[in-house]
Amino acid sequence: MSKLRQIALIAFDGFQILDITGPASVFSAANDALGKPYYQVVTVSAKGGLVSSHSGISVQSQSYQSSKLVSIDTLLIAGGSADGLEALSRNEPFMKWIKQTVQGTRRYGSVCTGAFVLGHLGLLKKKKVATHWSSCEKLATLYPDAEVDANALFVNQGKLWTSAGVTTGIDMSLEMVAQDLGTEIANIIAKRLVLYVKRPGYQSQFSPLLKAQENAVPKFLKLVEWLGKHLDQNIDIPRMAEQVAMSERTFYRKFTQCFGETPRNYVEKLRLDNVRILLSSKAPLKQIALLNGYSTAAQLTKSFERQFGISPALFRKMHCT
Structure with a gap:
């Protein structure tokens, strides 16, 4: 059997639940559409175990030090509460692991305000990026070397992928699958997840x-x-x-x-x-x-x-x- 593409979704206390479950649902639906495993989705946190989302729902996670994390293909950082993002950014060992890991991934990025973590790590310099509309001005102020697109649903800049947040993480993940497996599989996933339309990244956050x-x-x-x-x-x-x-x-x-x-x-x-x-x-x-x-x-x-x-x-x- 060919090697599975490991998708690491970074969670922390106070994360936005859809920023994890949205992309996870897309990649797992790709396995269903193919009729065989292709992606392996893993939720990753600092300590492992249960991580509590901003809505109070907890998800099971692996510690970033887990031996099960090998050859990560795609790493995405969820958005969440300001306190949760700040605590994550202060965790130096975890931050160091993320920065080292993305160097070897095929692609990496963020959903919603997870972009602030990428900015903290210096990974947004001279890049066009997206985040939730309510945080665009703050992101642009903190990281002036980044070009913040306040309209885009998601932006792809080489290995870097960033999305506007919440449901747009699904749009971005669908586009990733489309690039990996073709638009036919992506359309099957959209239908299975009962999505109204597979929205392109250039579509505005606010119609x-x-x-x-x-x-x-x-x-x-x-x-x-x-x-x-x-x-x-x-x-x-x-x-x-x-x-x-x-x-x-x-x-x-x-x-x-x-x-x-x-x-x-x-x-x-x-x-x-x-x-x-x-x-x-x-x-x-x-x-x-x-x-x-x-x-x-x-x-x-x-x-x-x-x-x-x-x-x-x-x-x-x-x-x-």
């Missing part, structure tokens, strides 16, 4: 819909949901105002106050956000344009370049091949 959920009143939330289902149609002020039973003038004023931008600009952002996702498919640009309310591919290209500073064709070549 226009998520921003709406943070700021909007219930009436406008329903409107945003309606907009998402009708992006291929002509959407103007009268039609949107009708959906929320307001006069056009009142609708325009209240919508702009709620979202900080005009209805027209918001709809365009919704469309272009959806375009970025569809560019990961093999659908022709003309079809993608029509699905998002653009009459021609040229019209879509003009809007896309204005918003992102890059053509859809080049974006697809850079991110989706």
Whole structure:
């Protein structure tokens, strides 16, 4: 039997439970999809034994000094509470082991605020990285040599992988599996885990819909949901105002106050956000344009370049091949 690829997930008291169980579920699901063992997932901590997560659920772990840890293929550090991360960073023997170990791994990285541990170890210098949106400013301040991408779900820079946190650790792990075993296996895993979509790393942490959920009143939330289902149609002020039973003038004023931008600009952002996702498919640009309310591919290209500073064709070549 060929040698298993060992996945070491670093845990500590106060870790975020999904930062461990999410990636673990993906790699174990890969074994199921293949019908044979390929990955061996091991949770690693300073002392071994039970480690308590931030939610109070404990997981069993191996000490980093365990003889069972041999030839680690992938090492990922979970995020968690500020106190837990600080205690981990103060554990010099464990930190030394992590830094030495990653030199020999095929890849290493972090989920969520685990990026702070990598920064503490000097492993983020001159690297583009991701972490949870609420911690981006702090990470950039503490480690100015790193380029913190506040939008990305995950970032891959050579051996280094970092993700935005929580469920994005699943997205990142799926991409790792896709690189190891192909997209077909990754898609099988996504289906088995009942994931809505295998999200690419360049997709923003905050889609226009998520921003709406943070700021909007219930009436406008329903409107945003309606907009998402009708992006291929002509959407103007009268039609949107009708959906929320307001006069056009009142609708325009209240919508702009709620979202900080005009209805027209918001709809365009919704469309272009959806375009970025569809560019990961093999659908022709003309079809993608029509699905998002653009009459021609040229019209879509003009809007896309204005918003992102890059053509859809080049974006697809850079991110989706």
